[in-house]
Amino acid sequence: MQLSERQESILSIVKRFEPITSDQIAAYLGLTRAALRPDLAILTMSGILDAKPRVGYFYNEKGGKTLRIAQFENLLVKDVKSVPVVVKENDSIYDAIVSMFINNDVGTLIVVSEGGKLEGVVSQKDLLKTILGKPDLDKIPVSVVMTRVPNIITVEGSDTVLTAARKMLEHEIDCIPVVKIIEEQGKERILEVMGRITKSNITRVFVEMIEGK
Numbered sequence: 001m002q003l004s005e006r007q008e009s010i011l012s013i014v015k016r017f018e019p020i021t022s023d024q025i026a027a028y029l030g031l032t033r034a035a036l037r038p039d040l041a042i043l044t045m046s047g048i049l050d051a052k053p054r055v056g057y058f059y060n061e062k063g064g065k066t067l068r069i070a071q072f073e074n075l076l077v078k079d080v081k082s083v084p085v086v087v088k089e090n091d092s093i094y095d096a097i098v099s100m101f102i103n104n105d106v107g108t109l110i111v112v113s114e115g116g117k118l119e120g121v122v123s124q125k126d127l128l129k130t131i132l133g134k135p136d137l138d139k140i141p142v143s144v145v146m147t148r149v150p151n152i153i154t155v156e157g158s159d160t161v162l163t164a165a166r167k168m169l170e171h172e173i174d175c176i177p178v179v180k181i182i183e184e185q186g187k188e189r190i191l192e193v194m195g196r197i198t199k200s201n202i203t204r205v206f207v208e209m210i211e212g213k
Helices: 005-017 022-029 033-045 061-074 094-105 124-131 161-171 199-210
Strands: 049-052 056-059 110-111 119-125 177-187 186-196
Touching: 005 022, 005 033, 005 056, 022 033, 022 056, 022 199, 033 049, 061 161, 094 110, 094 124, 110 186, 119 124, 119 177, 119 186, 161 199, 186 199
Parallel strands: none
Antiparallel strands: 049 056, 110 119, 177 186
């Protein structure tokens, strides 16, 4: 359920001044009670507000949580994505390790070419496998261990966060590149990296929405 701007204003007023009558809400908004009646009816029927005769309107925390869950289902990747941590495929494994574990403390590096075009991804597991028995890490390029396009799970900014979460669970990954299609030729797509979305991004926004922050 998506609230209108007026319904959001009503909800804010009720939270602040509850219990509050429809006349008082109308006065705060500079409107008539009749003008507010449809909005109050929607908020009450949806369980977000409770109403008591001769007392007024109250905020229903349970109904509010239901609303926030519905809002989470409609939340878009572009609204929660974070800055991608990138490397080039000619960068060394040593540089990738420093970037991942020391400089940025991330679980996945996104490999890009000129113009930010997606070439691949490198996970912690990829790098840890390479470390074993190979001392010359500064001479081995990232391209040796990365997973290449098109064998990469991606999302676009217009996808929902719920879609991204489902892909993470299905493919057992912690990070997905957020991309924009800049060219498409048959089955081949050239993708520009616009960000990344991680399990941490999703968990943080879900908790904040449920807690009403």
